[in-house]
Amino acid sequence: MTCREARLNLSLYLYGELDFAREEAFEQHLSSCALCQRAFAREKAWHTSLNSERRDVDVDLLMECRQDLRVALAQRKKERSLSWLMRWMEPSRWPAGRWSVRLALASFLVFLGFSASRWMERAGLAESGFGGGSLMSVLNPATARVRDIQPDGQNGVRIIVDQVKEREITGSPEDDSIRRLLVAAMNESLDPGIRVDSAEMLRNQAGERDVRDALLNSVRKDPNAAVRLKALEALRRFSSDPATRDTLAFVLQHDDNPGVRSEAIDILAPAGQKIDITPDLALTLQSILRSEPEDDYVRNRCLQVLQRMNASGDVY
Amino acid sequence: MATQAETLGTLAAVRGATDRSDEIGLIRAAQHGDSEAFEQLVRAYDQNVLRMAFNLLHSREDARDVYQEVFLRVYRNLPKFRFDCSFSTWLYRIVANLCLDQLRKRKVRKETSPAIETTAGEMDSLQFVPERRAEVDPQRRLLSAEVNTRVNEVLEGLTPRERIVFEMRHFQGMRLRAIGDALGVTEEAAKNCLFRATQKMRAALGDFV
Numbered sequence: 001m002t003c004r005e006a007r008l009n010l011s012l013y014l015y016g017e018l019d020f021a022r023e024e025a026f027e028q029h030l031s032s033c034a035l036c037q038r039a040f041a042r043e044k045a046w047h048t049s050l051n052s053e054r055r056d057v058d059v060d061l062l063m064e065c066r067q068d069l070r071v072a073l074a075q076r077k078k079e080r081s082l083s084w085l086m087r088w089m090e091p092s093r094w095p096a097g098r099w100s101v102r103l104a105l106a107s108f109l110v111f112l113g114f115s116a117s118r119w120m121e122r123a124g125l126a127e128s129g130f131g132g133g134s135l136m137s138v139l140n141p142a143t144a145r146v147r148d149i150q151p152d153g154q155n156g157v158r159i160i161v162d163q164v165k166e167r168e169i170t171g172s173p174e175d176d177s178i179r180r181l182l183v184a185a186m187n188e189s190l191d192p193g194i195r196v197d198s199a200e201m202l203r204n205q206a207g208e209r210d211v212r213d214a215l216l217n218s219v220r221k222d223p224n225a226a227v228r229l230k231a232l233e234a235l236r237r238f239s240s241d242p243a244t245r246d247t248l249a250f251v252l253q254h255d256d257n258p259g260v261r262s263e264a265i266d267i268l269a270p271a272g273q274k275i276d277i278t279p280d281l282a283l284t285l286q287s288i289l290r291s292e293p294e295d296d297y298v299r300n301r302c303l304q305v306l307q308r309m310n311a312s313g314d315v316y
Numbered sequence: 317m318a319t320q321a322e323t324l325g326t327l328a329a330v331r332g333a334t335d336r337s338d339e340i341g342l343i344r345a346a347q348h349g350d351s352e353a354f355e356q357l358v359r360a361y362d363q364n365v366l367r368m369a370f371n372l373l374h375s376r377e378d379a380r381d382v383y384q385e386v387f388l389r390v391y392r393n394l395p396k397f398r399f400d401c402s403f404s405t406w407l408y409r410i411v412a413n414l415c416l417d418q419l420r421k422r423k424v425r426k427e428t429s430p431a432i433e434t435t436a437g438e439m440d441s442l443q444f445v446p447e448r449r450a451e452v453d454p455q456r457r458l459l460s461a462e463v464n465t466r467v468n469e470v471l472e473g474l475t476p477r478e479r480i481v482f483e484m485r486h487f488q489g490m491r492l493r494a495i496g497d498a499l500g501v502t503e504e505a506a507k508n509c510l511f512r513a514t515q516k517m518r519a520a521l522g523d524f525v
Contacts, residue, residue: 072384
């Protein structure tokens with residue numbers, strides 16, 4: 001191989017695109033020619049330099065492209081599914097020259113649609129007066145309620161339906177409107193899960209009068225023990241509040257769930273802390289000592305509390 | 317923290333691990349309407365497709381258009397794909413044709429400059445892509461900017477076909493035979509294109525190395 005040939009093949013050699021014989025000849029020449037070695041070094045250098053100038057495509061652009069493609073494909077699929085009927089109606093799918101067949105089929109489809117609508121009307125399935133929604137969805141008990149029914153005097157009936165419209169509201173539990181909604185949910189929701197979540201979200205708002213009242217109400221009256229427990233947790237910081245203490249005493253005496261009663265005594269008389277016990281509360285604790293079984297946690301805690309007060313179970 | 321290049325490199329390595337039989341399985345599944353298989357095919361190739369389009373066209377918007385058109389064409393025509401050539405050859409044929417069309421249109425419109433209009437005036441579109449390698453050393457940054465300018469000038473001076481061949485060989489690492497297949501020319505013709513492109517590049521970058 002001559003120097004000229006070697007110089008022409010520098011890049012192809014670097015790319016590994018020379019055939020075996022030419023590659024051998026190139027390497028042989030290079031090993032014996034200092035000038036071509038320098039030219040080869042320069043060739044390698046600009047290849048490297050070019051690579052170092054190369055930019056990567058940024059990830060944001062890639063993500064945008066993928067998203068665009070997803071949207072375009074979804075659109076295409078939609079169009080495809082809609083156009084199957086159109087394709088079916090294409091002339092190429094019909095016997096050549098039989099336009100009358102097409103006409104007959106089109107007439108049949110029109111007739112079919114007409115008959116179906118008449119049948120639905122007679123069967124009472126057609127929509128009437130609900131602006132496009134089906135009767136079944138209007139009467140979904142989860143979203144609608146019949147408020148009034150009036151005969152229209154022509155063997156018909158006029159029904160007034162209240163519909164629930166879904167709406168999303170976001171905000172901090174500290175906002176008045178959000179807080180009021182959460183309080184309403186805790187008091188009125190039929191779903192105990194919603195009531196538990198409301199109590200949890202209101203935990204840091206228990207300093208507000210309406211929230212504390214709602215929590216106290218839940219502790220006394222909510223039929224679900226999990227809701228009562230959650231409400232009790234939210235009231236933990238207010239164990240010295242008279243209304244809260246009354247409620248806790250009520251729970252200790254009347255709640256039928258041992259977990260709720262245990263939580264109540266722990267809030268009322270936290271272990272290792274000074275306890276402010278009024279005579280009324282002491283009487284309550286004594287009555288619990290008498291009514292609870294020997295090994296009951298609540299009974300034992302009541303006993304501890306009374307002993308810390310230096311009052312025996314029989315003092316009061 | 318992994319750099320963008322490392323992330324893409326890792327993804328490319330993962331893609332590389334997908335062997336040919338897996339790919340055939342994916343293609344067949346996609347031909348039968350499996351959307352997930354099609355998405356996997358797209359993800360196996362889309363970084364290279366986008367990188368190639370972006371580096372050839374120097375425009376985010378154009379690269380984005382090419383990306384979308386390539387994969388929509390693949391989606392449309394995949395049911396007709398009969399494995400006469402490899403999937404990648406077929407795919408790169410589409411990419412090359414779309415990029416060639418764009419480059420030819422630009423030549424006609426004399427829109428060869430990679431400059432784009434911004435609120436701050438005219439700027440090189442590649443300046444929007446973060447450059448990490450030279451940012452530490454000011455001297456190196458200056459040299460890098462000069463090399464960058466020179467490279468752009470040379471690339472703009474190449475014919476569309478030379479440019480695509482050079483891109484596919486030098487940056488995408490494709491073999492000349494595959495490039496010839498993708499462009500619908502012989503391997504020898506692709507080699508000639510590459511030869512001319514490297515000569516121009518050597519002449520332009522010789523002073524810097």
